[in-house]
Amino acid sequence: QQQVKQSPQSLIVQKGGISIINCAYENTAFDYFPWYQQFPGKGPALLIAIRPDVSEKKEGRFTISFNKSAKQFSLHIMDSQPGDSATYFCAASMRQGAQKLVFGQGTRLTINP
Amino acid sequence: DAGITQSPRHKVTETGTPVTLRCHQTENHRYMYWYRQDPGHGLRLIHYSYGVKDTDKGEVSDGYSVSRSKTEDFLLTLESATSSQTSVYFCAISERQQETQYFGPGTRLLVL
Numbered sequence: 509q510q511q512v513k514q515s516p517q518s519l520i521v522q523k524g525g526i527s528i529i530n531c532a533y534e535n536t537a538f539d540y541f542p543w544y545q546q547f548p549g550k551g552p553a554l555l556i557a558i559r560p561d562v563s564e565k566k567e568g569r570f571t572i573s574f575n576k577s578a579k580q581f582s583l584h585i586m587d588s589q590p591g592d593s594a595t596y597f598c599a600a601s602m603r604q605g606a607q608k609l610v611f612g613q614g615t616r617l618t619i620n621p
Numbered sequence: 622d623a624g625i626t627q628s629p630r631h632k633v634t635e636t637g638t639p640v641t642l643r644c645h646q647t648e649n650h651r652y653m654y655w656y657r658q659d660p661g662h663g664l665r666l667i668h669y670s671y672g673v674k675d676t677d678k679g680e681v682s683d684g685y686s687v688s689r690s691k692t693e694d695f696l697l698t699l700e701s702a703t704s705s706q707t708s709v710y711f712c713a714i715s716e717r718q719q720e721t722q723y724f725g726p727g728t729r730l731l732v733l
Contacts, residue, residue, distance in 0.1 A: 542722075551711050551724030607715055608680075610680070613663045
């Protein structure tokens with residue numbers, strides 16, 4: 509059972525454009541929503557994370573928008589650069605117990621120069 | 622990779638054989654995790670540990686066992702490898718609940 513659904517599976521954006529990746533979750537007990545970035549041959553690395561008490565979090569060119577009522581959150585990459593080309597995963601977890609992350613299926617992002 | 626090593630990095634094995642993957646950390650983090658990554662599925666949690674000798678099952682634990690006898694080492698064993706266990710396996714560590722998980726470089730396993 510996929511508790512976090514991510515779209516699109518792949519995305520091509522021109523350099524300087526805005527990349528948008530969307531995720532939807534089912535379990536209302538989730539209260540931590542990180543995004544991970546993965547380059548080929550490497551392990552995922554935390555990019556940015558949000559908790560449901562805020563609707564938006566920005567770090568440089570990366571912004572998470574969070575809609576608690578719709579159970580959706582999205583990653584926006586402003587002024588996308590070729591170096592942003594990677595696979596992006598959204599995830600969710602609950603506060604209780606160990607941090608058992610539930611990941612989305614991933615989005616392969618390509619930024620064309 | 623935040624002081625995390627995985628060994629081996631690549632392995633080819635035959636169906637029915639046991640396989641053990643090792644994760645070693647130098648960060649003294651409490652929590653350790655094993656994930657598998659497959660196309661179309663993202664990463665899925667196999668087992669995790671919240672302390673020495675304290676482990677629990679994740680989402681896809683069937684056919685896998687783990688052990689943690691020291692803080693720094695977390696072993697994943699495929700008791701009798703099957704072709705469906707062909708995957709890339711990642712170890713991750715974290716210091717506290719809902720804090721950053723740091724991932725290792727991965728082990729690519731092919732079961733023939």
